[in-house]
Amino acid sequence: MTDEQAGVCAPEVKAADEDVGAAFGAFMNQFEAFKDENEQRLDELKNRGAEDVVTREKLDRISKSMDAQQRLIDELVLKRARPAIGGATSAQMLERKEAFERYVRRGDENDLRTIEAKAMSYGSDPDGGFLVPDEIDTEIGRRLSSLSPIRSIATVRQVSGAVLKKPFAVSGMAVGWVGETAARPQTNTAQLAELSFPTMELYAMPAATASLLEDSAVDIEAWIASEVEIAFAEQESAAFIAGDGVNKPRGLLDYDTVAETAWTWDSIGTVATGSAGALDADAPSDVLIDTIYALKAGYRQNASFVMNRKTQAAIRKIKDADGNYIWQPPATAGARAALMGFPVVEAEDMPDIEADATPIAFGDFRRGYMIVDRTGVRILRDPYSAKPYVLFYTTKRVGGGVQDFDAIKLVKFSA
The missing domain is CATH 3.30.2400.10 (Major capsid protein gp5)
Structure with missing residues (x-):
């Protein structure tokens, strides 16, 4: 398999039209390439007692490419899920928002002082900010x-x-078993x-x-x-x-x-x-x-x-006694990778x-x-x-x- 097939030759990992599905598909292709290269590395260790330097470097490049692709997926999912600021608001909230914008843009703090004085806000502090x-x-x-x-x-x-x-x-809450009409002895x-x-x-x-x-x-x-x-x-x-x-x-x-x-x-x-x-x-x-x-x-x-990510890259190469990788990629875009069935947080x-x-x-x-x-x-x-x-x-x-x-x-x- 060539570096181009593994997706590691591009200077920057990108998804077509910033599509989350395409980015996730590219990530899964890279994971398959990673498994192929790691299988070759394990065979070299078994047959020759040492891994080939070229194979090791190629495996590291694919691993870094997977990390970059995962970061891209995270950014795209966050961008897609991020709601617009604002939306429906009450007249009072709109008044405060407009006053705050005047303060930020022009330094006009009179309206903001008036609003916070009306609200008697514990957090307002004209000398230390708004x-x-x-x-x-x-x-x-x-x-x-x-x-x-x-x-x-x-x-x-x-x-x-x-x-x-x-x-x-x-030590946990003090509790005890009693009958319906029995006395309640004092617990520890x-x-x-x-x-x-x-x-x-x-x-x-x-x-x-x-x-x-x-x-x-x-x-x-x-x-x-x-x-x-x-x-x-x-x-x-x-x-x-x-x-x-x-x-x-x-x-x-x-x-x-x-x-x-x-x-x-x-x-x-x-x-x-x-x-x-x-x-x-x-x-x-x-x-x-x-x-x-x-x-x-x-x-x-x-x-x-x-x-x-460095620790996760090392864990990716490990297989269990049945030959299955203990690290598994996310099932869907935006989900977390799993290690022995538990999510991995980077x-x-x-x-x-x-x-x-x-x-x-x-x-x-x-x-x-x-x-x-x-x-x-x-x-x-x-x-x-x-x-x-x-x-x-x-x-x-x-x-x-x-x-x-x-x-x-x-x-x-x-x-």
């Missing part, structure tokens, strides 16, 4: 859910204060832990020219949402995975880890591969099976694998495979990880600091952390 209209706030939240992988699978709570405190029954006291999720400030500062703001054809709301979404999503994604909790959310990899056989509350259990920096050579998929069943049945029902901030690293997480992240959003996104217009450009200091407050340590397990590449 809350954006609900349409922009919702659109930014929706896009962040699509762009930030952990946000898309974790529990998200909206709060009006600076901290969310949540009691958690570590439940062991409770108070989990605290403070919100931290996240900001972006997009810049605009005067001509852009004066152009009435430009949808200023869509522009602001598109400018801040990538910046917010990248910072959030990194923090939800590896944040240290100092002026940012605490990531799932920042907590203490312990071997699953010695697991205790306040730590995340790990399952070792048996080989430092690598999977076991004879049975590479066994550690994944052990990790899946280290999770209790109630958590496994909604569990997902989380890893970056998070580029997960570490690469190396000695003692934990590049694979598995669990029910809806129950395991909590994201806290303080209501409202605020914008402060600054036409002075970077003349002739106008800066828009956009802030939101976000927190996060593990809420159930029993719901997430990590694969540790160690002996």
Whole structure:
């Protein structure tokens, strides 16, 4: 099979007429090419004890092409599914929207001050910016859910204060069996832990020219949402995975880890591969099976694998004892790839495979990880600091952390 047949010679992966179906078809063709090349690599290992360098390089090129095609599919699906901002709105919402647009375009804040004074909004702060209209706030939240992988699978709570405190029954609720008329004896006291999720400030500062703001054809709301979404999503994604909790959310990899056989509350259990920096050579998929069943049945029902693309590329090459690939492509465009029947979530901030690293997480992240959003996104217009450009200091407050340590397990590449 030639490189052209494998779809790896083109400098940029494109779909005909940006059609999702065509892009997905190209992805599946590349996966078939990947399997053919990997079969050749496995035959070389079996017959000669070593893989051919040309075969290895070709396999890597196809794998990178698959990643690029998957990113294109994700972008096309998101573009197709994205609704227009606005739509039916009440007179009050329309009034606020128009006042906000006058503030952004011309710096006229009088109407916006009047509206927020009428509403007695807890979040309005004329000296520190104005809350954006609900349409922009919702659109930014929706896009962040699509762009930030952990946000898309974790529990998200909206709060009006600076901290969310949540009691958690570590040992479960205190219960007991009794007869209909029998006395109710006192049960053992439940062991409770108070989990605290403070919100931290996240900001972006997009810049605009005067001509852009004066152009009435430009949808200023869509522009602001598109400018801040990538910046917010990248910072959030990194923090939800590896944040240290100092002026940012605490990531799932920042907590203490312990071997699953010695697991205790306040730590995340790990399952070792048996080989430092690598999977076991004879049975590479066994550690994944052990990790899946280290999770209790109630958590496994909604569990997902989380890893970056490099780790996923290594997992793609693994076959089970029956010769079937343990990684399977998405069944439809927009769906997730599957690993042993569980969806795979790509998070580029997960570490690469190396000695003692934990590049694979598995669990029910809806129950395991909590994201806290303080209501409202605020914008402060600054036409002075970077003349002739106008800066828009956009802030939101976000927190996060593990809420159930029993719901997430990590694969540790160690002996």
